[in-house]
Amino acid sequence: MNLRATSNGQQATKANILEIFRSIQGEGKYAGIQQIFVRFFECNMHCVWCDTPHSIGDTTRRYDEYDEDQLIQKIVELNNDCHSVSITGGEPLLQAEFIKAFIPRIKEQNLLTYLETNGVLPNELGKVVQDIDIIAMDMKLPSSTECRPYWDEHEEFLRVAKGKELFIKTVISSVTEKEEVLKAARMAAAADPNMLFILQPNFFDMKNGVVEKCEAFQKDSRKFLKDVRIIPQMHKMLKVR
Numbered sequence: 001m002n003l004r005a006t007s008n009g010q011q012a013t014k015a016n017i018l019e020i021f022r023s024i025q026g027e028g029k030y031a032g033i034q035q036i037f038v039r040f041f042e043c044n045m046h047c048v049w050c051d052t053p054h055s056i057g058d059t060t061r062r063y064d065e066y067d068e069d070q071l072i073q074k075i076v077e078l079n080n081d082c083h084s085v086s087i088t089g090g091e092p093l094l095q096a097e098f099i100k101a102f103i104p105r106i107k108e109q110n111l112l113t114y115l116e117t118n119g120v121l122p123n124e125l126g127k128v129v130q131d132i133d134i135i136a137m138d139m140k141l142p143s144s145t146e147c148r149p150y151w152d153e154h155e156e157f158l159r160v161a162k163g164k165e166l167f168i169k170t171v172i173s174s175v176t177e178k179e180e181v182l183k184a185a186r187m188a189a190a191a192d193p194n195m196l197f198i199l200q201p202n203f204f205d206m207k208n209g210v211v212e213k214c215e216a217f218q219k220d221s222r223k224f225l226k227d228v229r230i231i232p233q234m235h236k237m238l239k240v241r
Contacts, residue, residue: 014065015098016041018090022078025086025114026235028136029167029196033083035114036075040092045118045140045147072105084112084134093117093124103131119168120153122160135166139184143177144170144202151183158191167196169231172217174208185221185228197221197228203236 018039025035041063066074075085085106087099092115106113112133117125119137129135137157142149158166168188170181181199188195199214199221214230221228 013098013101014067015071015095015102016063017066017071018063020071020074020078022080022082023240024235024238025083026233026238026240027200028169028198028231030083030114030134030136031231031234034081035084035086036078036082036111037086037088038071038075038092040087040089040095042094043089043091043118044094045091045120045145068102068105071102072109075106075111076109079109079111082111084114086114086116087132088116091118091121093121093128096121096124096127100128100131103128107131118150119157120150122153122156125157125160129160129164132164135161135164137161137166137168139168139170139188141170141176141180141184143175143180144173151187154184155187158187162191167198169198169200171200171202172210172214173202173205174210174213176213176217178217178220181217182220182224185224189224193224194226197225199228199230201230201232203233 018041020036020038022034022036025031025033092099103113113131114134114136115128115132116136117138118140120140139154140147140150168184170184172181185197188197199217201210201214211230218228218230
């Protein structure tokens with residue numbers, strides 16, 4: 001996030017945006033709805049199966065800088081009876097200050113705010129949570145991501161998000177460990193036993209018994225949670241963004 005001087009001498013923020021587009025939401029509870037996607041640049045994680053590596057920030061991929069006026073103009077141009085604006089990345093909460101200031105502009109367009117996040121930045125969530133309508137939270141399993149464990153961050157994130165509409169998605173690969181899935185399910189249940197818990201088969205690993213693993217993990221997770229679903233990445237099957 002960058003600063004620029006306005007005509008009255010005040011500082012206005014600019015966000016680093018990779019792309020803005022309208023498409024079908026392909027993941028989770030709201031799969032199938034029309035959304036405007038605002039993809040924020042840069043991420044604080046490097047998951048081995050990341051499907052948007054160009055958004056992480058460690059490549060030569062360029063981003064564009066948008067101020068609030070420029071960004072809302074683009075959203076208005078794209079809006080054609082869309083359900084919501086997906087604030088995605090990368091990890092959008094790395095630019096939480098801009099998002100906090102910008103959310104009221106989205107609300108003025110009668111659009112819901114839909115936050116897609118890795119769920120490991122609870123302090124940043126606290127800056128914006130009041131005005132977010134829907135939170136699509138990832139739970140990052142170390143055996144799947146090849147990253148360090150983030151259990152403490154996930155637990156605090158759920159505490160900050162308490163009372164908001166939130167569902168959890170966790171990616172299942174051929175090397176995902178059962179105990180990690182069950183730990184995630186227990187953590188979700190402790191926050192809300194009625195929470196939707198989604199097992200998402202890794203699209204790049206579908207031929208290695210991943211669907212069968214998801215079915216087994218679904219059965220095990222239902223010991224703690226009422227609503228456990230297996231939902232793939234529909235947009236990849238439909239070959240849309």
